[in-house]
Amino acid sequence: MGNLFEVAKIGDIEPGQGMLVEVQGKEIALFNCDGSYYAIDNVCTHVGGPLSEGELEGDRVTCPWHGAEFDVKTGEVLGPPAKNSVRSYKVEVEGDSIKIEV
Numbered sequence: 833m834g835n836l837f838e839v840a841k842i843g844d845i846e847p848g849q850g851m852l853v854e855v856q857g858k859e860i861a862l863f864n865c866d867g868s869y870y871a872i873d874n875v876c877t878h879v880g881g882p883l884s885e886g887e888l889e890g891d892r893v894t895c896p897w898h899g900a901e902f903d904v905k906t907g908e909v910l911g912p913p914a915k916n917s918v919r920s921y922k923v924e925v926e927g928d929s930i931k932i933e934v
Contacts, residue, residue: 836924836931843928845869850893850904852884855934859884860921862930863904865891870904871921871932878914 839853845864852874853862859874861884870891874884881897891905900914907920922933 834922834933836933838929838931839871840930841928842925842930844930848888850884850886850888852882853932855932858934860932860934861886861893861904862923862932863888863893865904869923869925869930871923872902872904872907873918875918876900876902876914877909877916877918883918 837855845851847864847866850861850863853860860871861874863870876883876895878898878900881895883893885896886893892901893904894901898913901911903910907918909917924931
């Protein structure tokens with residue numbers, strides 16, 4: 833079990849949006865899916881695109897570079913050209929603080 837790190841406040845990220853956070857030297861993409869928060873590695877497994885800048889539809893993010901798709905809840909790759917999934921992280925909300933377990 834990892835440690836929890838506060839990465840944002842609820843008001844920092846609008847519904848349907850993603851943002852880049854850094855925790856323990858890792859770049860993590862944090863997403864707000866209609867008030868539920870999810871975190872995955874920020875780097876697309878295809879050629880390293882920034883997933884935090886991708887378009888979010890429901891619980892699916894599309895890499896802005898080449899269109900690979902990932903499930904933000906699990907990190908599972910859903911569409912090419914990426915072949916490998918990304919790591920997902922446990923997210924907890926305490927009051928107005930968003931915390932990620934790393």
